[in-house]
Amino acid sequence: QKISDIQEVYSHPMALLQCKQFFKLHPHIKLIEDKDTAEVAQRIQKQKLKNVAAIASTLASELFELEILARSIQSIQHNETRFVIVKPSKKELPDNQLSKASLKFELDHKRGSLAAILNVMSDCKLNLTKIQSLPKIETPWKYAFFVDVTFDAVENFNKASSILTIMAENFKILGTYKNARQ
CATH class of the missing domain: 3.30.70.260 (ACT domain)
Known part of the structure; x- marks a missing residue:
């Protein structure tokens, strides 16, 4: 697929907000809020959806074997979303x-x-x-x-x-x- 083929993009509301400038250049794409970026990528792969895309990480594209149509589309180039990995064992840093x-x-x-x-x-x-x-x-x-x-x-x-x-x-x-x- 190409960007021109995409009709809908699903992603977490914050991800959509952080990429607003990119989508102003593509007014034909409908933005739809979803609960999880990676889950959308997984859904696209499992259901073999066409004309649908997700804003997700490079890791999600690798895990679900999806092609990246555009990289680093966030409006503020050094804007990063933090994720926390929680684990049962406690390891303290010095x-x-x-x-x-x-x-x-x-x-x-x-x-x-x-x-x-x-x-x-x-x-x-x-x-x-x-x-x-x-x-x-x-x-x-x-x-x-x-x-x-x-x-x-x-x-x-x-x-x-x-x-x-x-x-x-x-x-x-x-x-x-x-x-x-x-």
Whole structure:
């Protein structure tokens, strides 16, 4: 098949969003949200679907013996989706290999509460790479924050964690790991 043959592309909503610019060049293609990128690739292979494509990884194309019609179609070239492999046995990295962490904490809706937290992170040489806030439905005017930070020295992270434990409510370290870009 060629791109001009494709009538529908199925993929996860985030994958479709991340490839929006590419599909502006192909307005004849209908974009359809699906729950899983690799599952769509598998469905195309099993059902031998024609005029249908998936946005999926190179690995999915290899696993399901599908031809790649266009590579690296994401709108932002260095945009990457993270996947986590969870396994039953716990293997901890030595502290000197840790350089990234995912955190959760809660704050009241009052002036300067988030700024104070961000100042501590900055003072402790943490680099904020992601922040997401969600209102706590059961507690009006309280927000949960999910944050990813990177750091060069685990000592800086440990110092920040000690301070944030005192400043923020329900402070949790969701995970520490080695930054993939190192």
